[in-house]
Amino acid sequence: MPCDTSLRRLILDRIIIHVDMDCYYASVEMRDDPSLRDRPVIVLSPSDQIQVVGTCNYPAREIGLHSGMSVAEAKMMCPDGAFINGDLRKYRAVSEELHRLWSEYTDLMQPVMLDEAYLDVTHTAGSIDEARRFAHEIQRRVREEMGMGCSVGLGYNMVSAKTGSEEMKPNGYFEILSRQDFIDLMEDRGVSEVNSIGPRTAEKLYQAGIRTVGDVRENRSVAANLLGSQAQRILDLCDGIDDRVVTPHNPEDSRSISRSMTFLSDVDDYWLLSDVMFLICVDIANKLAEHNRYGGGVFVIGAYSDRSQFSANRTAKGCKDAMDIHEVAMALFDTIPFRSVRRIGISVYNLSKADSSQTTLDSLMGPQDDRSELDSRLESIRKRYGLEHLSPEDVDRDTIRSIAEHMRTHRGR
Ligand SMILES: [Mg+2]
CATH class of the missing domain: 3.40.1170.60 (MutS, DNA mismatch repair protein, domain I)
Structure with a gap:
């Protein structure tokens, strides 16, 4: 159905803008x-x-x-x-103004140093045409309101957006909207032109006669041997593949808490996925409590079995316990077409310090109730998957993978 296809394109494809101030x-x-x-x-x-x-x-x-x-x-x-x-004080102050301007176009902005940022405008723009309009408007406003020039790239992931902003500097605009476009553009370029391939890595490849992006693509195993632990990431970049997620944060508080989980094989059971997402939320809530923070938004991201990505996000002021975060995360997940999932991740962003009035309100509302609700939810998960023991304290970054894999192989539905 053509309508379904265009809807999927709209939801699945990411639209990323990279803004970079010129000098x-x-x-x-x-x-x-x-x-x-x-x-x-x-x-x-x-x-x-x-x-x-x-x-x-x-x-x-x-x-x-x-x-x-x-x-x-x-x-x-x-x-x-x-x-x-x-x-530097002056440059920081101007940078804050720039961040404010850019953040009018999305909640999902990831500043890089003082003068660059990635903006995930997939949901706020909704279409390539509108994203283009955003890009040109950002450029015009930076010039008119801030009196400076910037270059803007529009891409389907972070590396393509960054490559786009580099392409026509200064005051440049360039778009790279598919992997094929990325590969065509970069094929004959030197490897060091690929964003995040540093001079030492480039030199290593150069010594082995691998000079261009095309050379890397044609000599994968040689390149892989030279690159060690970085190999997969660099091969992916040369293929125009970049799984990084634009991770929003508030400049005042640079933290967001993200957790993700890649399954050993695809998961097509919605309820299993919901339970695993709940555990991820427990882990995130533990971290929030440890640092005495509230979240300002929830972001769900993942990949289907064919590696295509999905993501959705929403502001959720003051979220902090696992039940709340999970409720928002599932509402977001439900906006995405459900297919077999390989990776699922949740991030809580725009963290702010829990102030004393909020703490007081919580103690009035009875954290006891929250805790028993949480315990009973975990108890039902424990029973459903035949886990021996499961308390909130059992769930953390190191254990979550093995718990989830146990759940995947022991689901009793
Ligand atoms: Mg710059």
Whole structure:
């Protein structure tokens, strides 16, 4: 049914925007002092003891200056450049404004350093056309409201979005909307152009005569042997596969708590999955209690047996116990077409500190009741799967996998 297909595309495919400010520190300085506009501007790295170039603007780059080079060398190459001591406090403050602007487009924003962020707009945009509109509007607003330029990539996962934003810098926009497009674009590029392949890894491959992304794809086993534990991740990246999830967090409190579980074989039993998700929620609730935090939203992500992903998220202010988180997680899960599942993950994000008024309210409401509800829910899971013992304390990151596998093989339905 064509209608069903388009709906699935809408839900399954992820739409990710990556925003990256162009020469960020230098842009802030040029904005604040327009006389710098047409001169080479060199901002000295604010965090380093040794004097190195942090960022330079495009006129400076044209002369051959680049970040990381010594200031002495930069001054020799460009004696009449404007050399400015970086002011990290100012860059942080501007960054907060940028994050605020970007977060108007989704709850699912993952900032990277001060000047970049991934935005999962799958649900807020709902279509590629609308996501494109978001991307151009973000670029326009950053220019008009913040007085700076940025480059934006639109992709079907994080690596394609990041690759897109790199492609046409500065003030660039580029989209990579399928694995095939990614592969076609990158095939002849050097391996070091793949985001997150570092110079040392690239060198290792280079030594073995593997220079391009296409070479990696054609020499998988050679590359895999050279790369050790990183092999699968790098091979996947060269194939345009990237399972990372945009993990939202509040800049004030960088924590979110995520747990996921990959089954040894596919699970097509909805109730089993619901029970495993409950245990994941118990684990997350334990962590929240340990750090005295409340969640601000719940995010469900997973993969079907064919590796295609699903995800859904919703704000859920003040959630903290396993029952609440599970209720939201299942409501989200129910918006996704149910098929055989290989991996399931839940994350609680936008954590905030539980303040004393909330604690008082809880003690009035009776945490005792919560605890007995939790215990009886666990008791029924224990019986259903013939587990010997199951208390909230038994469930943590290390045990959850074996408990879930036991459940998968002992389900009595
Ligand atoms: Mg940047």
